Every structure is written in C-alpha cells, then in structure tokens.
Amino acid sequence: MLSVENLHKSFGGVQATRDVTLDFPAGSLTAIIGPNGAGKTTFFNLISGHVRPDSGRVVFDGADVVGLSSLEIVRRGMARAFQVASLFPSLTVREALTAAVTAHQRRSWSLLSRFPLGQSRARVEELLELLGLAPKADLVSSSLSHGDQKLLDIGLALAMDPKVLLLDEPTAGMGPDERWRMIEKVHHLWQARRLTMVFIEHDMDIVFKYAQAVHVLKYGAVLAQGTPAEIRRNQDVIDAYLGTDHHLAVATGEVPA
Numbered sequence: 001m002l003s004v005e006n007l008h009k010s011f012g013g014v015q016a017t018r019d020v021t022l023d024f025p026a027g028s029l030t031a032i033i034g035p036n037g038a039g040k041t042t043f044f045n046l047i048s049g050h051v052r053p054d055s056g057r058v059v060f061d062g063a064d065v066v067g068l069s070s071l072e073i074v075r076r077g078m079a080r081a082f083q084v085a086s087l088f089p090s091l092t093v094r095e096a097l098t099a100a101v102t103a104h105q106r107r108s109w110s111l112l113s114r115f116p117l118g119q120s121r122a123r124v125e126e127l128l129e130l131l132g133l134a135p136k137a138d139l140v141s142s143s144l145s146h147g148d149q150k151l152l153d154i155g156l157a158l159a160m161d162p163k164v165l166l167l168d169e170p171t172a173g174m175g176p177d178e179r180w181r182m183i184e185k186v187h188h189l190w191q192a193r194r195l196t197m198v199f200i201e202h203d204m205d206i207v208f209k210y211a212q213a214v215h216v217l218k219y220g221a222v223l224a225q226g227t228p229a230e231i232r233r234n235q236d237v238i239d240a241y242l243g244t245d246h247h248l249a250v251a252t253g254e255v256p257a
C-alpha cells in the first residue's frame with residue numbers, strides 16, 4: 001500500500017531524514033517511535049507531500065508520489081489528521097464534517113454523480129457514529145474537550161475517504177484515562193474501516209498494546225523495525241530510547257526480558 005525507499009531530507013546542516021526505507025502493508029497498524037527530534041513529524045511531512053524530499057521514493061498505491069501536491073496525495077487516498085477542528089470554531093461538529101465531506105466530493109468529480117446530497121448526509125451521520133461524536137453533533141467545535149476536538153480532526157481526515165491515515169500523536173496532551181479511550185477509538189476505526197494506519201506515539205504502553213509493527217527512528221535514520229515484542233527486547237532500542245525505566249521493568253518482571 002505504502003512504501004518509502006531511501007528517503008533523505010536535510011534542513012540546512014540538520015539531516016532530519018537519513019536513507020529511510022520502510023514498508024506499510026495494506027491494512028496494517030504501525031507505530032512510529034523515537035526520541036524528540038528523531039524525524040518522526042518530518043517523515044509524515046515527506047510522505048504526505050507537505051515537504052519535498054531531497055531524494056528517495058514514496059510509493060503509494062503503486063505510484064511514486066514525490067513531487068505531487070499534498071492535495072493531490074489526499075485525493076489519491078492518503079489523509080492526515082491535523083489540528084483543523086480549531087479552524088472552524090463556530091461550526092458545529094456536524095457542520096464541520098458536512099463541509100469536509102462536501103469538499104471531498106466536489107474534488108472527486110467523477111464520483112459526484114454517485115454521491116447525491118442524501119448520501120453525503122448519510123456519510124456524515126456514519127462518521128459521527130463511528131467516532132462516538134453523535135451525541136455532540138450539534139455542539140460548536142470550540143466547546144468540545146481536547147479529546148473530542150482530536151476526534152473531530154480524525155473525522156475530518158476520514159471525510160476524505162482515505163486508504164491510508166496518518167496520525168501524529170493522537171493521544172498528546174491527554175491524561176491517562178482519556179489517552180486509553182482515544183487509542184481504543186482509533187483502534188476501533190482502524191478495524192471498522194480496514195485502513196492502513198500509521199501513528200506517531202510517545203506512550204510505549206499504547207504502542208506495545210495496539211501496534212502490529214513498530215518502526216523506530218533515531219537522528220533521522222531507521223534504528224529498528226519489528227513487532228512490539230521484538231522492539232521491546234531490541235538492545236539498540238533499549239539503549240537509545242526505552243532506557244533505564246525499561247531495564248527496571250524487565251528486572252521487576254513487568255515486561256518480558
């Protein structure tokens with residue numbers, strides 16, 4: 001579905017992405033982890049067309065998309081949840097989703113005839129249900145909790161009908177309980193929509209519980225990739241990232257050695 005080959009990007013003297021080659025099979029749920037400044041967000045910027053790589057390929061659905069605009073990449077089916085809900089502070093949740101669904105359908109001219117207004121309404125209601133936002137559909141976006149605003153951001157990305165969904169720290173800024181509720185919803189929609197999903201996450205408990213595959217970046221390069229079980233016992237990852245707390249957890253039997 002998505003594969004990245006030998007991707008490089010420098011900003012001045014900083015090599016933010018170094019020879020990154022990674023694969024994201026159709027229907028997979030992959031976490032990207034790494035210390036601050038490892039190049040995780042830059043990686044998302046490169047694959048979604050927001051920043052152009054210096055070299056390398058981003059093969060999405062069989063075609064190299066390097067050089068295409070971010071809008072064209074969205075149109076081809078790769079969406080990214082941005083903090084966009086805050087752009088529509090006075091719209092209700094339903095109005096914001098309706099605007100996104102309608103905008104997407106207008107862009108997909110060839111599909112327009114297959115999406116009459118009734119279907120676009122049905123699509124909005126389906127998204128409200130999927131995200132658990134139906135009871136809040138008539139609230140203005142700015143009055144939502146932080147977690148619900150993030151869900152609305154995800155909903156606006158889902159309105160693009162993506163095959164691949166990129167989430168940059170979906171649980172950032174949340175307390176422990178809200179974090180787990182959020183990731184459970186994300187996991188539910190991954191299952192329900194059979195998406196290929198990639199998420200950047202700092203909370204290792206969440207990563208190890210939910211991701212099928214984990215790609216670890218350090219100084220812009222791929223340090224390791226594997227299943228959660230492989231990553232948590234990978235010595236390079238432990239040394240570079242998981243650190244002493246992990247050693248302690250292994251020693252006390254909280255996680256397997």
Ligand SMILES: Nc1ncnc2c1ncn2[C@@H]1O[C@H](COP(=O)(O)OP(=O)(O)OP(=O)(O)O)[C@@H](O)[C@H]1O
Nearest residue numbers: 011014015016034035036037038039040041042043
């Ligand atoms: N537009 C830019 N101009 C200059 N330097 C940049 C730019 N974008 C990223 N960088 C640099 O590239 C490196 C990687 O940054 P990036 O934000 O991708 O890391 P990250 O892993 O997402 O970090 P964090 O976990 O803190 O969000 C950093 O040194 C950063 O300062």
